[in-house]
Amino acid sequence: xxxxxxxxxxxxxxxxxxxxxxxxxxxxxxxxxxxxxxxxxxxxxxxxxxxxxxxxxxxxxxxxxxxxxxxxxxxxxxxxxxxxxxxxxxxxxxxxxxxxxxxxxxxxxxxxxxxxxxxxxxxxxxxxxxxxxxxxxxxxxxxxxxxxxxxxxxxxxxxxxxxxxxxxxxxxxxxxxxxxxxxxxxxxxxxxxxxxxxxxxxxxxxxxxxxxxxxxxxxxxxxxxxxxxxxxxxxxxxxxxxxxxxxxxxxxxxxxxxxxxxxxxxxxxxxxxxxxxxxxxx
Amino acid sequence: xxxxxxxxxxxxxxxxxxxxxxxxxxxxxxxxxxxxxxxxxxxxxxxxxxxxxxxxxxxxxxxxxxxxxxxxxxxxxxxxxxxxxxxxxxxxxxxxxxxxxxxxxxxxxxxxxxxxxxxxxxxxxxxxxxxxxxxxxxxxxxxxxxxxxxxxxxxxxxxxxxxxxxxxxxxxxxxxxxxxxxxxxxxxxxxxxxxxxxxxxxxxxxxxxxxxxxxxxxxxxxxxxxxxxxxxxxxxxxxxxxxxxxxxxxxxxxx
Numbered sequence: 337x338x339x340x341x342x343x344x345x346x347x348x349x350x351x352x353x354x355x356x357x358x359x360x361x362x363x364x365x366x367x368x369x370x371x372x373x374x375x376x377x378x379x380x381x382x383x384x385x386x387x388x389x390x391x392x393x394x395x396x397x398x399x400x401x402x403x404x405x406x407x408x409x410x411x412x413x414x415x416x417x418x419x420x421x422x423x424x425x426x427x428x429x430x431x432x433x434x435x436x437x438x439x440x441x442x443x444x445x446x447x448x449x450x451x452x453x454x455x456x457x458x459x460x461x462x463x464x465x466x467x468x469x470x471x472x473x474x475x476x477x478x479x480x481x482x483x484x485x486x487x488x489x490x491x492x493x494x495x496x497x498x499x500x501x502x503x504x505x506x507x508x509x510x511x512x513x514x515x516x517x518x519x520x521x522x523x524x525x526x527x528x529x530x531x532x533x534x535x536x537x538x539x540x541x542x543x544x545x546x547x548x549x550x551x552x553x554x555x556x557x558x559x560x561x562x563x564x565x566x567x568x569x570x571x572x573x574x575x576x577x578x579x580x581x582x583x584x585x586x587x588x589x590x591x592x593x594x595x596x597x598x599x600x601x602x603x604x605x606x607x608x609x610x611x612x613x614x615x616x617x618x
Numbered sequence: 619x620x621x622x623x624x625x626x627x628x629x630x631x632x633x634x635x636x637x638x639x640x641x642x643x644x645x646x647x648x649x650x651x652x653x654x655x656x657x658x659x660x661x662x663x664x665x666x667x668x669x670x671x672x673x674x675x676x677x678x679x680x681x682x683x684x685x686x687x688x689x690x691x692x693x694x695x696x697x698x699x700x701x702x703x704x705x706x707x708x709x710x711x712x713x714x715x716x717x718x719x720x721x722x723x724x725x726x727x728x729x730x731x732x733x734x735x736x737x738x739x740x741x742x743x744x745x746x747x748x749x750x751x752x753x754x755x756x757x758x759x760x761x762x763x764x765x766x767x768x769x770x771x772x773x774x775x776x777x778x779x780x781x782x783x784x785x786x787x788x789x790x791x792x793x794x795x796x797x798x799x800x801x802x803x804x805x806x807x808x809x810x811x812x813x814x815x816x817x818x819x820x821x822x823x824x825x826x827x828x829x830x831x832x833x834x835x836x837x838x839x840x841x842x843x844x845x846x847x848x849x850x851x852x853x854x855x856x857x858x859x860x861x862x863x864x865x866x867x868x869x870x871x872x873x
Contacts, residue, residue, distance in 0.1 A: 513703045516673055520697045522690075522721035531720065535707040612706035612747055 392579040403582035404589060418571065418590060425556050425568040426594060428484050432491020433552035437545065439492070440499025447500070448507035449529065465497055470558050477562045487564060490555035495548035502544030506537025539613050542606040549598045553591065619771060619803040620647040620670060625679035626828075627665050639665040641828035642679065649770075650801045654818035656808055656861065658868075662829030663807045667775050670805065671697050684770065693722050696764030696802075698774040702756035704748040710759050711735065711744035717766040727766065734762045738792065754785040761796070774806040778813070787845050790816055794842060811865070815857050816843055823861055825868045833864050 377397045383389065384396040391399070410417035447454040447461075473490055480486035510533045518528040560569025568587050575583035627640040639662040647653050655663045668674045669681055672691040681688045683695070696717075704713045714731050718724045735744060738758045748756050757777060764772055777793075778786040790813060797804055808814050814821045815837055823833040839853055848854055 511703075513699050513701060514705065517697070517699065517703050518720065519673060520671055520691045520695070521717050522693065524720070527720040531716070532705065535705070538707075610707070612749060 392581055395582040395585065399582045400585040400589070403580070404586035407583070407586055418568070418587070421566055421568045421571045422590060422594070424484075424566045425487075425553075425560065428487040428567070429491050429549075429552045429556040432488040432493075432555060433495045433549055435488065436492035436495025436552060437499050437548055440496045440544070440548070441503045441541065443496070444500040444503025445507060445529070445534075448504045448533075449525070454504075461497075461500065465501070469494055469497070470554075473555075473558050473562055477559065482563050482565065486562075487556045487559040487567065490559040491552040492555070494551035494555035498547040498551060499541070499544045502540045502547075503537060506540030507533050509540070510536040535610070538610045542602065542610065545602050545606075546599060549602060550595060553595060553598070557591070619649045619651070619684055620645070620805065621680075621682045622646075622666075622670075623680040625666070625669060625676045625681050627662065627669060627674065628677045638828035640669075640676075641830045643829065643831060645822060645831065645834075647803060647805060650803055652797055652804045652806070652817060652819045653822060654806045654808055654814035654820070655822045655824060656811055656814040656865070657824030657829065658826050658865065659809060661824045661826050663824050664775050666829065667697075667773050667805065667807050670771075671695055671773050692769075693767055694770045696767065696769040696772050698757075698760050698764045698772065698777045700776045700779050702748070702753070702760040704756055704759055704763075706748050709745050709747055710740060710751065713748065714759055714762040714766060716763060722767070724767065727768070730768070731762060731766050734765055735759070738762055738796075752785075753781050754789055757781065757789060758792070761793070765796075765800070765802075769802070771803045771805070774804065776807055776809065779809070786813070791842075791845065793817065798842065811858050811861050812849070815839075815854055815861065816845075816848060821857070821861060823864050823868070832868050833861070835861060 380394075381396050381398070384394055395403075407416075407418035410419070412419045414420070443457070447457055472493070473486075476489050476493070477486045480489050507529075514532050514536065515528065518532050523531070556567065557569040557572075560567035561573055564570050568591060572584050572587045575581075575587070622643050622645045624642045624644055625640060626638070626642050629637045629639055631637060643666060655666065657663045665674065669676050670683065670688060672688050672695070683692055704710075705716070708716070711732070714735055715728060718727055718731065732744070735741060738761065740755060740758055740762065743751060743755065748759070751759070760777075778789050781789060793804075793806075794817060796802075806814075806817060818837050821835045821837060822831055823835070824830065825832045835857060837857060839848060839851060839857075
């Protein structure tokens with residue numbers, strides 16, 4: 337799990353994406369990817385059959401699919417289905433994400449704009465960043481209880497750091513000529529920040545958003561593991577206790593889908609917001 | 619308009635070494651003059667421009683602009699950088715209007731800026747983004763931006779260095795037209811002898827670092843100068859040859 341231990345290096349903004357390029361050009365690629373999935377599932381099925389793996393170690397793909405269907409083929413408000421726990425997890429992750437993002441951008445901006453703040457905060461930021469933040473989870477649960485509070489706090493905490501580091505790096509990386517331009521125009525500090533620095537940092541901030549979303553989901557799940565009443569993390573723990581490995585797999589698939597949807601949503605938002613980025617001059 | 623007396627600039631690198639960029643430059647530029655500064659790369663000519671623009675402080679000497687010492691950026695100075703330095707997230711119009719939106723705000727000049735855009739062939743491109751325009755058009759937009767506040771002085775730091783030769787010639791002619799129409803005081807930094815002689819009333823030749831003035835040539839070629847006639851003028855040929863030999867002697871190599 338790289339979540340807590342990742343270093344202070346910011347994530348570089350992506351320049352090329354496999355997920356959202358033109359379909360026609362990539363039809364071959366997509367077929368290849370699908371083919372890979374089919375082969376993998378086939379191997380999985382074959383391995384379970386031939387090696388005689390017990391159900392509680394690795395269920396065959398069919399069983400996982402059945403578990404998935406069992407959890408989805410229920411009324412939306414059913415206590416046993418996946419909908420309620422999933423909704424709870426997503427809601428808490430999104431709230432925590434938003435809090436972490438706002439605080440991360442604010443903190444990163446203050447550190448980039450004011451040297452004294454950077455000097456004071458950087459050691460803590462660094463210490464916190466190298467600390468595996470998941471290890472703080474028990475403490476958070478003591479402080480915030482077993483309810484949504486600790487899940488949101490964990491999500492916000494994990495989302496905060498990539499946002500802060502990327503905002504800081506992006507703002508500090510503003511081209512010198514653009515800053516000279518604003519100085520020549522006698523622009524105020526706030527004008528320079530708003531008109532030049534923030535848009536300059538936008539690709540970094542979006543790369544941070546992408547990572548923060550994954551971390552927010554991770555933080556929520558970890559807090560749920562530690563004894564929450566609801567959430568997909570709870571569903572996983574309950575299924576694990578009953579050695580219902582198929583349901584654990586089904587939950588993982590759901591989380592994967594949620595992750596992809598969030599990633600794509602952020603990408604769409606990014607392309608609409610910073611349409612100028614990744615364009616060549618001529 | 620611009621008077622420099624014994625202006626020197628020494629930079630200190632992060633490792634603590636002192637680098638002498640400019641050594642005692644003295645130069646007086648009159649109102650409405652078009653002065654080109656030519657010199658080898660790294661001769662401190664951009665440093666000189668940054669001092670006049672108020673972006674850096676001189677280490678020694680006196681530097682005045684319209685009679686008062688330069689202490690920082692002035693509203694009477696428009697600067698054009700080597701790259702157009704348009705903000706990619708703003709449209710061409712928004713970029714050109716930027717000087718009227720920050721610092722000293724002058725929304726009443728919006729109409730003038732629109733006129734300028736139209737005059738420089740950017741009419742119809744106001745709502746395009748910089749990446750949709752060619753390099754020459756981007757630099758034209760940057761010139762419009764520099765003129766937005768109607769400054770008395772235009773400082774240009776190798777403004778056409780990034781353009782191809784043909785676009786560059788066309789931009790030279792357009793710049794001359796703008797100058798003849800507005801009579802701004804222009805200080806243009808270039809490493810092209812041809813460009814400096816074609817454009818300037820005066821060409822100041824600088825030595826390699828630490829930069830000082832090697833020569834100051836009045837250019838008396840008739841205006842408007844054109845690329846089909848001016849480069850064939852015997853006076854043009856004599857001046858370019860003289861400046862080149864001066865630069866050769868000063869540097870040991872041709873810039």
